[in-house]
Amino acid sequence: MKVGVMGTGAVGGYYGAMLARAGVEVLFVGRPAQVERLTTEGLRLQAQAFDERLRIEATDDVQHLAACDLVLCCVKSGDTEAAGEQMAPFLSPNAVVLSLQNGVDNAPRLAATLRPSQLVAPAVVYVASEMVAPDHVRHHGRGELVIARWTPRPGQPAPDQVQAVFTRAAVPVELADDVQAALWSKLVLNSAYNALSALSRLPYGPLVRHEGVLPLMRAVVAECLAVATAEGVRVPDPWPAVLRIAETMPGQFSSTAQDLMRGKRSEIDHLNGLVVRRGEALGVATPANRALHVLVRLHEARLDTSHEPARG
Template identity: 40%
Template sequence: MRVGVVGAGAVGGYFGALLSRAGHPVTLLARGAHLEAIRREGLRVRPVQAGGGEWVAWPEATEQASGTGPQDLILFAVKSYDTEGAARAMAPWVGPSTTILCLQNGVENEGKLAALYGMGRVVPAVAYIGAERVAPGVIEHRARGELVVGEPEGGSSPRLEQLRQVLAEARIPVQVAEDIWAAKWEKMLFNVALNAASALTGATGARLVAAPRSRWLFEASVREALAVARAQGVPLDDGVVDRVVAAAAALPAVSSMYHDLVRGKPLELESFNGYVVREGERLGIPVPVNATLYGLMEARQASGRGS
């Protein structure tokens, strides 16, 4: 299977490297020092688990999608704020039978991809992985590494079964969800509650839910986002709040938004709390906690880097 990776950072790079190591012809879209390092030394994956040794994959790497032809599968893993630009740039890779596996956080990116290429080509997915690109051509794998995939309209399909088999043969644990939007929204609830609060305070997920007042804030932001999801028709059960809190309690790390803020990088704020605020206003659902987090993060981002 010909595989293209758009967004060859920690997530796209890790899964692309596994598919390359399994023998699939993989091409990464990359640029700058990252591109040169991959061409020169391969894409190195450095596990941090005890006993895990560094390994190297040798995918092709290019700065432009033109010239390589349509791909059978595209792993789309850019940050949400780069969706439209990256989606247009990958046009030469999209053929009549191309599947676009959307590995992004948030719940609106699939619609943006569908606007360009049709929802029939898009497979929504949820990636559960702890990884970071720590140097050009080097990905540090810290935890997990599984995918949940599903058809936009629900149920299974021949292409989903083929995709599941290809991923599983590359040693990527994969689960097929009957309702992928419920799975996408469950992770969205976690991101909404964790990212801005962690970026503002420097607290880990575990610390945020350990203290009574910050736990109240965390749970309140989850419940507001849950109300928005249900108003959209997403069937999330009442136990989702406890599951999200438990996931935070098991996280001894700060959010990715905290790291992006400190490094002066763009933030996925609009796709998390910003989305909840906009949809809350559209649907007539009060979301004061998310509006507060959103407003404070707007001001914090405008004031410069964190510390």
């Protein structure tokens, strides 16, 4: 199985590197400057148990994804459509595309840009990682995936085959018949932490120790659950998982915080912003999520957000 990684950032870099480290043939797609660095220097994966520099295959030419059986779409949520449009002419009809992205609607948005028969499966990502440099991924913890099952057609990778490839790379994978509850559970975690970590510029551990933070998080979580319920999605009580994030990843900054610190537009429109939009459509009030969404957008308004889409 040859695996393509569309978007060599913190998520794509981590999972692609773990697969490559296990001997899987991996093709990384990135921007030209990053590809040049990856080609000459390799990709450094700095984890808790090891620190290795891997010789990898990288390109800025999306058409090379045609040779891949499995494609990991790891671009930011705001670049989903652009990435799909770039990939669409070149993907093999039997390729499986996994959406390894934040939010609950990336898989259908991605599928809408591809040929109708292209299989796109959503995945829930639980990993703490950051892109320290264009050729350097630092892993802070976790790394498991929850992937939606699919029924493969002849010649197409099956879910258990994909699970086996990740397992060989020491990446735990759970296959789910209904992944919506897991997607919403992750959205709740992101909505609780991402904006607050970004606005305070604090990692999770110190963040939750500040007065008033946990009650605010509870309000955010309650609104998310109300919207999910109105959507017909039953989400198990997420509060223990919310508290566990700060315990297991105390030094981790949210991806939104990392984006703002690098002068990049964040995914806040697809996190708290999505909760606000769905709440408006369903008649559910979301004042805590709205406030966090507006505050992050105000910070973004001060940034130069003109970036090439789809590959970062």
